[in-house]
Amino acid sequence: MKLAICHLYPDLLDLYGDRGNILTLAARCRWRGIEPVIQKASLGEDLDFMGMDILFIGGGSDREQGLLVQDLMRRENELRKAIENGLVVLSICGGYQMLGKYYQMTNGERIDGLGILDIWTIAGAKRLIGNVVVELDEKKSSGNSNKFRTMVGFENHSGKTYLGEGISPLGKVLFGHGNNGEDSGEGVRHLNVFGTYLHGPLLPKNPHLADLLLELAIQRRGVDTSLMELDDCLEDLAHKAMVKRLLKQA
């Protein structure tokens, strides 16, 4: 079996080691005999959202993010259709903000987002930086490999993201700031779209999330196979070391 993983604009959106997420998804496919087909899509390149299995959108610096919002706007319809069809999307930081309705800058000016998620972001005065531990919402994150109830990572953002009424966060912040540093929520899940502020990168130390994305992608294909168990000894150690250290500090 093959899985098509698209890394959107890696030449623009590749901050804070986010490419580690792609490396992790690819390795966890290969170790199970699934062939990962990685597409690194550049600005203006043809994209077939419907044919993809997993779409990854990372974060970039402000200048680079501005360059590509327009490019994505042109493809908004196709992306929306694919998402309604169950496309698995992982969006981080800037990528997460872009899927929302708008980003409001300090001067009050609003930059339109894609409006796929009912969220919006307001520029904050203070950068929210540091390690994060999140207690995951069971309904949003359950898959076959359900070994951790937590998610760990590193946040670095000045935008504060707020969620609309019908939508709830991926989990509750136990350490760190999360979406906005106010309501203790972090991230969001809508259909198979995951948004979060967590770099680190996210997936290496959260193998349960990596596997959840792979499972959802396989299910969308209509294939009825459960994922083979992997030896996650190192992944588990790295995850637990951070949870233990941070919750002791808290």
Added chain:
Amino acid sequence: MKRTWRFWLALWAGKIITMGLLVTGKKGTTLPGKIANWIDPQIMRHLSVAYTDGIIMVTGTNGKTTTANLLASILRQAGKVFAFNQAGANLVTGITGALIQNTGWNGLSQASLALLEVDEATVPKFCEQVSPSLAIVTNFFRDQLDRYGELDTTVRMVKGSLPKETVLVLNADDPLVAQFGTNHNQAIYYGVERTPDSQGDSQETREARFCPGCGTALDYTLFHYGQLGIFKCSGCGFHRPEPEILAKDVHLDEGLMLFQVDEVAFRIALQGYYNLYNALAALTAARELGFKDKVIEKGLRVFIPQAGRMERFSLPEGDITLTLVKNPTGFDQVIQTMIGVDRPLGILIGINDLAADGRDISWLWDVNFERLGTHEARIQKVVCTGLRAEDIALRLKYAGVSVEKLILEHSLTGALKMLTGSRAEGEAWFILPTYTLLFPLREIVEDRQKSAGLSNSGAKERGEEARA
């Protein structure tokens, strides 16, 4: 500006604390600088007026300390007396402390020239008070983003704060640095024609793929390393400036790096092509200061690398190379050097995430460890230590190093034992720590070297050479 009572109080307080520290056997310029700045926030301005021959500033992401030390070595060869903030004390407090140390109780300076390494984020504060006669800008890479926000901001901040009358010594091969010369009164460029590793295509993490002026993707005909190379913008015409100082015929020979500038042969006892740029920056500044090539050549040749920059130790079990790692570009260069050694490898990597290391360790995933993965058969073991030992082990697993070769050991003494406990035929050992692990690990290695009655092999050889 007139010196006020605040200045004298600050100066004397600083000097008393410096003496106090000396008496108690401690070195340090940070505490005296801190107190002096608290008493007189304008003290750097008042101290700086004494340097009638000028103030040389060195800034950039990587290579500041090495560049400053190389230039200091040239200045010493020329018999110059100068103020210097050694040991990387490159924030306002450390710079003030160094200037105080060089100033007498009467407020007069012992030297007429100052050589100051200045942290990128400190440049605006520094230039507000001090107007450097010469400013060397080495390069801009992603480094401790959590401290500075994003790279763009840092570059803009540094560029905006450099006084118009300052002569700039710029790396022509780094687009982020080369742009500093646009609209500036006087800029001198240094660059490299090619190194044996220069490529037409680069897979490394690159900072400036886009023109700093207009945002168009840059076209490269050659990459030296990172985003350094020969570039051109098809949008606005910005391109790699023609370097006045151009290194040609670059090659390595037995731990030495050799190159030619204008038919003069130079050599330095440093590995890694990033050090070629550091030498070129020092050379360019020295020429601008009016020194002869003969003095410059000797200053570079006799330079002995400082602590933890490709430093060699001899243990009874074998030799160890110790080198600091702090960002993807630097680490990539170290990996390239290790692979170039062409022997079985035993590696100890220590990753901490304290403030001086950078709290965010995600940069480990921007390092091209996959290159180690492709030479997996040569790797005997990788001992992982530090607060983030698990993270670096995990990174290596995903880079293709087999889990059986990865050893987690949180104790530093234990980690060193794991490294030197067994040795394959010809195995080369490397210790690669982040900043806060560098000195603790160095101390352990040095103690073991001393107790075995051995001396720092690399430094000794170079010392003899310097006398010859």
